[in-house]
Amino acid sequence: MPKAELLDPQGKAVAAALERTGHGTFGVRVGKRFEITSDGPADAATLAAVEAIARDVLSNGVIEDVVGVHVVEEAR
Amino acid sequence: MRIGVVTFPGSLDDRDALRAVRLAGAEPVALWHGSHSLEGVDALVLPGGFSYGDYLRCGAIASLSPIMSEVIAAAKGGMPVLGICNGFQMLTESRLLPGGLIRNDHGTFIRRDQQLRVENASTAWTNAFETGDEITIPLKNGEGSFVASSEELARLEGEGRVVFRYLGVNPNGSLNDIAGVTNERGNVVGLMPHPEHATEPGFGPDTTAAMRSGVDGLRFFASVIEATIAA
Numbered sequence: 001m002p003k004a005e006l007l008d009p010q011g012k013a014v015a016a017a018l019e020r021t022g023h024g025t026f027g028v029r030v031g032k033r034f035e036i037t038s039d040g041p042a043d044a045a046t047l048a049a050v051e052a053i054a055r056d057v058l059s060n061g062v063i064e065d066v067v068g069v070h071v072v073e074e075a076r
Numbered sequence: 077m078r079i080g081v082v083t084f085p086g087s088l089d090d091r092d093a094l095r096a097v098r099l100a101g102a103e104p105v106a107l108w109h110g111s112h113s114l115e116g117v118d119a120l121v122l123p124g125g126f127s128y129g130d131y132l133r134c135g136a137i138a139s140l141s142p143i144m145s146e147v148i149a150a151a152k153g154g155m156p157v158l159g160i161c162n163g164f165q166m167l168t169e170s171r172l173l174p175g176g177l178i179r180n181d182h183g184t185f186i187r188r189d190q191q192l193r194v195e196n197a198s199t200a201w202t203n204a205f206e207t208g209d210e211i212t213i214p215l216k217n218g219e220g221s222f223v224a225s226s227e228e229l230a231r232l233e234g235e236g237r238v239v240f241r242y243l244g245v246n247p248n249g250s251l252n253d254i255a256g257v258t259n260e261r262g263n264v265v266g267l268m269p270h271p272e273h274a275t276e277p278g279f280g281p282d283t284t285a286a287m288r289s290g291v292d293g294l295r296f297f298a299s300v301i302e303a304t305i306a307a
Binding site for chain 2 (some may be wrong): 002006007008009010012013057058060062063064
């Protein structure tokens with residue numbers, strides 16, 4: 001997610017559109033979701049690797065925060 | 077004097093940067109993102125454009141390119157490196173420069189001839205200016221809003237590492253009107269506006285003298301030539 005203290009122009013544009021179309025007045029911030037799949041088990045090592053990827057590559061700590069890394073078992 | 081310009085997938089202004097280098101009197105060297113060779117250049121330009129379609133974050137994937145390990149090592153060794161627009165974004169992504177660039181506060185892409193004030197004329201890329209000089213070069217970006225934590229911002233201001241500030245209008249919401257910054261050593265400079273587009277009479281910004289006659293960008297390249305000869 002963009003850091004809370006930074007302006008999020010995308011979120012602002014969406015909020016303005018919601019208001020304009022009569023959906024009401026909301027605050028909106030736009031972030032990103034990455035779905036990372038692995039053939040191996042979702043064990044602690046894999047989770048640690050994904051958390052490192054989220055911190056070091058998928059996000060830029062200067063402007064963004066990682067808000068969560070969750071394991072979701074794929075429906076077979 | 078050989079100045080390399082790295083082309084990434086989606087670079088747009090690499091040719092203009094190579095041309096600017098030649099117009100300034102140095103030898104331009106085209107470099108490739110997938111290579112690990114800087115081909116013995118004396119200085120480097122990371123050009124503008126939309127590398128990797130701005131996927132993930134502007135400049136993020138390019139900053140992980142093979143050649144960037146050499147660029148980062150050379151920059152840390154003192155080689156002059158200039159990041160223009162997308163190149164500036166790459167320099168912040170690779171942490172060679174502080175802060176980050178986010179979407180313009182008004183949410184739209186902007187293109188204008190932008191007036192800047194030179195705040196630091198002692199970097200490798202600005203020594204041909206005087207501090208306080210007012211220059212005009214083109215600006216064109218969608219994600220050029222410079223941000224940094226308040227502590228980082230105070231440090232940059234305190235250490236004189238803000239190199240260029242927007243004059244007249246803040247085009248994108250950058251904190252403290254910051255258009256460009258440098259590293260502690262002064263060899264790495266990044267800015268959102270485009271000096272390479274103001275290097276040839278007839279193709280630059282308008283001036284009071286004549287249409288499209290602005291060549292303020294030439295002094296960036298004159299600076300690095302001077303810095304390299306002096307070194």
